[in-house]
Amino acid sequence: MSNRLKSAPAVSRTQILAEFVRDYLPGARADVAAGELGHIALPMRVAGGRTITTDRTSNAFVYLASGATKLIAKASNGREQIVAFHFAGELVSVPGKSCHSYNLAALVDCDALTMPADELLAIARGDPDFLETLLQNTIGALHRCRDKAVGLGRKNAQERLADFLVGMAMRIGQDQEGACLINLPMSRRDVGDSLGLTIETISRQFGELRELGLVKTAGRSQVFLPDIAGLRNLAGYI
């Protein structure tokens, strides 16, 4: 799992494309797929903190060869809601025109491949396997977003943080037989912006979970979870 956070530079731009083909078009001959995708896919290396730019006028897909990102929605008054985090190997669906303005920002140095959604779909029409992978991927994102909506609409601060930590443990944690070590690539502010809470509330809830013996922290990013099952109980799942 530790490679999910790899931030070592991919050697070249063509290699980013090749990794995407390997991950999402395993049946395709690499040269053929790369040829078609090469015209619409823009590979890029993005420094942590910068925005991964996509055409804002329509939907886009971004493949993440390495690194970690946050997908941010902006509402009025500068309020920000992080709607999803993504890690190496994942494909992100970035909304274009919508009620809110969406941005994909790099949490650490990233290698990314941006593609306009309609052009990617035009290519995918020729490859049912790929189309189905895209669909399965999108269904997964939809269901994660719905689970998130439950938290934002109906859970208290402690449940939200427990939920977040369990989710991160599963996605980027180093499993240690029921326990787990996580190296969070995002700040407390990011956690707050993701859970609809303030930075102060996040800090206090970390304190509570620490007192409950469910969390140990070291420095700003190291989090150790000695009892994943216990955290799950707190998370308000049914």
Added chain:
Amino acid sequence: MSNRLKSAPAVSRTQILAEFVRDYLPGARADVAAGELGHIALPMRVAGGRTITTDRTSNAFVYLASGATKLIAKASNGREQIVAFHFAGELVSVPGKSCHSYNLAALVDCDALTMPADELLAIARGDPDFLETLLQNTIGALHRCRDKAVGLGRKNAQERLADFLVGMAMRIGQDQEGACLINLPMSRRDVGDSLGLTIETISRQFGELRELGLVKTAGRSQVFLPDIAGLRNLAGYI
């Protein structure tokens, strides 16, 4: 638009299937498509208030030939969050195994067609047009869910209700040159469960919007919006 809320009975179960084919597989020969789908698709008529049952062990799709539904997530302590409303002609993606338990409930009498997701996808692999339609549909649902997450995470009660009413106006409203008449098929409780608020707060915010001249109500379900643009301004969009 008024047919989006049609609740007159569809004549037969085969007709529900035929409507799905017409809406989502326009290129397919109806008899061929119906033959394949016939083995996996379960047509049903469901009375308002009842649950549209799907196999809970895996994801499902539900096509709504007529009526209106709410997709409910249950968290612990009986807390409920409505993650989406759906109307006639729409295809709903219902999560199976997840952190929360999901149910699709009929708001009014519905004609529905339930299909296991993996079996539907197996059929769709033979038809790129259909697969692409499913994907576009799911991307749309994902982006609506993200916009909803922004509201749940970062907006106050008034913005949430304004947002909700604008959304309903676009989906089931009868447009009247900048104004709009809506016949809400859901209760105040449902509106609250969708916006992460209580029934009392919904009621108070309806009062506020009424005083602002942005909403007129008649009975429990009739809502008139004289100034959609004004509501949009309140909704906290960027």
Added chain:
DNA sequence: GGCAGTCATTGATCCAGATCAACGAGTATA
């Protein structure tokens, strides 16, 4: 058309988390 039951509204009070404020701990730069 009267009655029952559910749903919506309104008012009073409470509380979880926001906001405001100050301080401490990491991290980066010279």
Added chain:
DNA sequence: TATACTCGTTGATCTGGATCAATGACTGCC
């Protein structure tokens, strides 16, 4: 290794929406 600066923690106070409570208005059923 000192310095500056951002990030995280902790405390005091405030507030929007929840909760508790009571009343009023539809809707459906005899």
